[in-house]
Amino acid sequence: MKRTILALLLITTLFASFACERRNGSGTNVSDGSGEIVVGYYGDLTGRTASFGQSTKNGVELAVDEINKAGGVMGRKVRVIVEDDQGEPNKAATVVSKLVNQDKVHAVLGEVASSNSLAAAPKAQEARVPMISPSSTNPNVTQVGDYIFRVCFIDPFQGDVMAKFASKNLKATKAAILYDFNSDYSRGLREFFTRSFKALGGQIVEEKSYTQGDRDFSGQLTAIRSANPDVIYVPGYYGEVGVIANQTKQLGIKAPLLGGDGWDSPQLWQLGGAALNGDYISNHYSVDDPLPAVQKFVADYKQRFQMLPDALAALGYDSMKVLADAIKRAGGTDSAKLRDAIAQTSNFPGITGSITIDKDRNTVKSAVVLKLQDGKFVYDTTIYPEGMTPPATTSAASPAAGAASPASSPATAGPPPSPAKAGASPGSGSNR
Amino acid sequence: MDTFVQQLINGLNVGAIYALIALGYTMVYGILRLINFAHGDVYMVGAFAGFYIALYAGLAVAGPSMLSLTVVLLGAMIIAAVVGMIIERFAYRPVRKYSRMTTLIMAIGVSLLIENIFVAQIGATPRAFPDFLGSQSQPPYHLFGNAAISKAQIVIFLVSIALMLLLQWIVFKTKVGTAMRAVSFNLNSAKLMGINTDAIISLTFAIGSALAAAGGVLTAQYNPNIDPLMGILTGLKAFVAAVLGGIGNIPGAVLGGLLIGAAETFVVGYGQHIGIASTYRDAVAFAILILVLLLRPSGLLGSTVQEKV
Numbered sequence: 001m002k003r004t005i006l007a008l009l010l011i012t013t014l015f016a017s018f019a020c021e022r023r024n025g026s027g028t029n030v031s032d033g034s035g036e037i038v039v040g041y042y043g044d045l046t047g048r049t050a051s052f053g054q055s056t057k058n059g060v061e062l063a064v065d066e067i068n069k070a071g072g073v074m075g076r077k078v079r080v081i082v083e084d085d086q087g088e089p090n091k092a093a094t095v096v097s098k099l100v101n102q103d104k105v106h107a108v109l110g111e112v113a114s115s116n117s118l119a120a121a122p123k124a125q126e127a128r129v130p131m132i133s134p135s136s137t138n139p140n141v142t143q144v145g146d147y148i149f150r151v152c153f154i155d156p157f158q159g160d161v162m163a164k165f166a167s168k169n170l171k172a173t174k175a176a177i178l179y180d181f182n183s184d185y186s187r188g189l190r191e192f193f194t195r196s197f198k199a200l201g202g203q204i205v206e207e208k209s210y211t212q213g214d215r216d217f218s219g220q221l222t223a224i225r226s227a228n229p230d231v232i233y234v235p236g237y238y239g240e241v242g243v244i245a246n247q248t249k250q251l252g253i254k255a256p257l258l259g260g261d262g263w264d265s266p267q268l269w270q271l272g273g274a275a276l277n278g279d280y281i282s283n284h285y286s287v288d289d290p291l292p293a294v295q296k297f298v299a300d301y302k303q304r305f306q307m308l309p310d311a312l313a314a315l316g317y318d319s320m321k322v323l324a325d326a327i328k329r330a331g332g333t334d335s336a337k338l339r340d341a342i343a344q345t346s347n348f349p350g351i352t353g354s355i356t357i358d359k360d361r362n363t364v365k366s367a368v369v370l371k372l373q374d375g376k377f378v379y380d381t382t383i384y385p386e387g388m389t390p391p392a393t394t395s396a397a398s399p400a401a402g403a404a405s406p407a408s409s410p411a412t413a414g415p416p417p418s419p420a421k422a423g424a425s426p427g428s429g430s431n432r
Numbered sequence: 433m434d435t436f437v438q439q440l441i442n443g444l445n446v447g448a449i450y451a452l453i454a455l456g457y458t459m460v461y462g463i464l465r466l467i468n469f470a471h472g473d474v475y476m477v478g479a480f481a482g483f484y485i486a487l488y489a490g491l492a493v494a495g496p497s498m499l500s501l502t503v504v505l506l507g508a509m510i511i512a513a514v515v516g517m518i519i520e521r522f523a524y525r526p527v528r529k530y531s532r533m534t535t536l537i538m539a540i541g542v543s544l545l546i547e548n549i550f551v552a553q554i555g556a557t558p559r560a561f562p563d564f565l566g567s568q569s570q571p572p573y574h575l576f577g578n579a580a581i582s583k584a585q586i587v588i589f590l591v592s593i594a595l596m597l598l599l600q601w602i603v604f605k606t607k608v609g610t611a612m613r614a615v616s617f618n619l620n621s622a623k624l625m626g627i628n629t630d631a632i633i634s635l636t637f638a639i640g641s642a643l644a645a646a647g648g649v650l651t652a653q654y655n656p657n658i659d660p661l662m663g664i665l666t667g668l669k670a671f672v673a674a675v676l677g678g679i680g681n682i683p684g685a686v687l688g689g690l691l692i693g694a695a696e697t698f699v700v701g702y703g704q705h706i707g708i709a710s711t712y713r714d715a716v717a718f719a720i721l722i723l724v725l726l727l728r729p730s731g732l733l734g735s736t737v738q739e740k741v
Contacts, residue, residue: 047556048659181709181711209709210710211714213661215651215662218446219442219443219697219699219700220710239558239657242657249571250572251572272568273563273569
C-alpha cells in the first residue's frame with residue numbers, strides 16, 4: 001500500500017514537472033520580455049567528430065556561465081538545451097526540429113561540420129528561429145535563409161589563406177591535394193585552394209580523394225608521392241588526418257601537409273604524433289595570442305575543463321556572446337527583432353577576432369597559420385582578407401574586449417558595437 | 433615501376449588483414465554453413481581489447497616496444513577468442529537446430545548488438561591505438577627507387593604469414609584439426625564417431641576470433657584510428673574475400689584477402705587512368721562479389737561439393 005502511494009506520488013510529481021516545463025517553455029517564447037532565455041545547442045557529442053561538438057559545447061557553456069554570473073541578459077538568465085546529433089546530417093535536422101518546435105528555443109547554436117549545419121539550417125529557417133553556426137565554413141550554410149548566421153570566416157577565404165601561405169611563405173609551386181569526397185567542407189576547401197594556388201602561379205600535380213571512415217590511405221599517398229609535390233593539401237577532419245600523417249611518414253614522403261581548422265583537436269596528436277611535425281594549418285585563433293581577452297579566456301577554460309581551448313571552443317564562446325549581445329540590442333527575444341540585431345553585429349570584440357556580420361550573414365575576419373610541432377600548434381603568421389588592414393583588427397579586439405574585464409564584474413557581452421555602423425547593414429540583410 | 437611495387441606492397445598489406453579476418457568466416461562456414469556476420473565486430477573487439485590492455489597495463493605510455501606489442505597482440509587474441517566462444521555458446525548453439533535462416537538473422541542481430549553496446553558504452557569517437565613500432569617518427573626502409581616498406585608493414589606481413597602457417601598446421605597436422613575437418617565433412621557422422629562436436633565448434637570460433645583480433649591489433653599499428661564501427665566495412669570486405677577464394681576453403685580465404693586488398697589499392701592508385709575515381713575503392717570489393725557469384729559461385733579455389741541428400 002505504502003509503495004503504491006509512493007509510486008502514485010512520484011508519477012504525479014513527474015507529470016507536474018513536465019507540465020510546468022511545458023508551460024514555462026512556451027510561455028517565455030510568447031512573452032519575450034521576461035523569463036529565462038532558452039538557447040538550443042546541437043553538435044556531434046558522440047560521433048566521429050565528437051571532439052568538435054564537445055569543445056564547442058564547452059565554449060558555449062563557459063560563455064553562458066559568465067553571462068549568468070553577471071546577472072544574465074537584461075536580468076534574464078540563459079539556459080542551454082544540448083542535443084547530440086552524432087555527427088550525422090539527418091540526425092542534425094531531427095534534433096534542430098525538436099529544439100525549435102518542441103523546446104521552443106529562442107535561438108540555435110551549431111553545428112561545426114558544414115554538412116550537418118546545411119542539413120539542420122532549413123529547420124531553423126522554417127521556424128524563424130535565428131541560428132548561429134560557430135564554425136561551419138562552407139559558404140552555402142548561410143545561404144539557406146535570412147535567419148542563418150555564422151561567426152567564423154568562410155572557405156573561400158580559408159582556402160585562399162593556405163594557398164597564399166604555401167606559395168609565398170613556403171615558396172611551393174607544386175601542390176597535391178587529398179580530400180574527403182563526401183564532405184562539403186573538404187570539397188569546398190579543395191576548390192578554393194586550387195583556384196587561389198593556380199592564380200598565384202602554382203600547379204596542382206595530383207589530386208586524390210577518400211571518404212570519412214577510411215583507414216588506409218597508402219594507395220592515394222603513393223600516387224601523390226610519385227607526382228613529387230612541394231606540399232600536400234589535406235582539408236579533412238582530424239580523425240583521418242592523423243592517420244594520413246602517419247602513413248605519409250611511413251611512405252617516406254617529406255613534403256609538409258597543409259590543412260584547415262578541421263585538424264584542430266587534441267585527438268589529432270594521439271593519432272599522428274611525431275608524424276605531424278612540420279605540418280601547417282589555417283585556423284581561427286591561436287592560444288598564444290597575447291591579447292588579454294584571449295589569455296583570460298584560455299585561463300578560464302583551462303581551469304574549468306583541464307585542457308587548452310581549441311578554436312572550436314573559442315568560436316562556441318564567441319557565438320554565444322554575439323547572441324547575448326544581439327538579444328540585448330534587440331531588447332528581447334522577439335525572433336524578427338533578434339534576427340535583425342544579429343545581422344547588425346558590427347566590430348564585436350570576440351576571442352577569435354573582431355566580428356562583423358556582412359550582408360550575406362557571414363563574418364569577415366583574419367585567419368592564423370599555425371605550425372604543428374611536438375604536440376603543439378605554434379603560431380606562425382596571420383593572414384588578413386583583402387582590404388582589411390592588419391593593425392585595425394588587432395586594436396579592435398584588444399583590451400576593450402568584454403572577456404578581459406575582471407571576474408568581479410564581467411561585462412555580459414562586451415561593449416556594444418557602435419550604433420552608427422550597425423544601422424547601415426540591416427536593410428540589405430533582411431531583404432535576403 | 434617503383435610506384436607499381438609500392439602499390440603492390442600497400443595492397444598486400446591491406447589484403448593480409450582481410451585474409452586474417454576471412455579465415456574466420458571461412459572456418460565457421462566450413463563447419464556450420466553459417467555466415468557469421470558478427471565476425472567483423474569480433475575484429476573490432478580485438479582491436480579495442482588490445483587498446484584497453486595497453487591502456488591499463490601502462491604499455492601505451494611506455495613508448496615503442498616489440499615486447500609490448502607481443503603482449504597486447506596475445507592478450508587481444510585471447511580475449512577475442514573468449515568473446516567468440518561466448519557468442520557461439522549463447523547465440524548460435526541454441527538456434528543451431530533450426531533453419532539456417534534463423535542462424536543468419538541471429539548473426540546479424542549479434543553484430544548490431546555488439547556495435548551498439550560499444551557505441552553506447554564508449555561512444556563512436558575514434559580512439560588512437562598506441563604506436564608500438566615507432567612508426568610516427570621512423571622513416572621506412574628503402575627498397576629501390578622510391579619504393580619503401582615500413583616497419584609496421586613488415587610486422588603485419590610476418591605475423592600474418594606465421595599465423596596462417598600455424599592455422600594450416602593445426603588443421604592438417606593435429607588431432608583437433610582432424611576432428612575439425614571431420615565435423616566440417618559431416619557433423620552427425622562426426623558425432624557418431626565420438627567427436628565432441630560442440631567443443632570442436634567452440635574451438636573453431638575461438639581460433640577464428642583470435643585471428644580476427646590479431647588483424648585488429650596489427651592494422652592498428654598502421655592505421656591507429658579505431659572505433660566501434662570499424663568492423664562493418666572491413667568485415668564485409670573480408671567476407672567477400674572468403675567468397676572470392678571459395679568459402680570454406682582456407683588457402684582460398686588467404687588468396688581472396690590478398691586479391692581484394694590489391695584490387696582496392698590499384699583502383700585508388702591507377703583507377704583514374706581508366707576512368708574510375710579513387711572513391712570507388714569500396715565499390716570494387718562488392719563488384720568482385722557480384723562477378724564471382726555470377727561467373728564462379730564456388731570461388732577461385734572452392735570445390736563444388738555435391739550436397740548430400
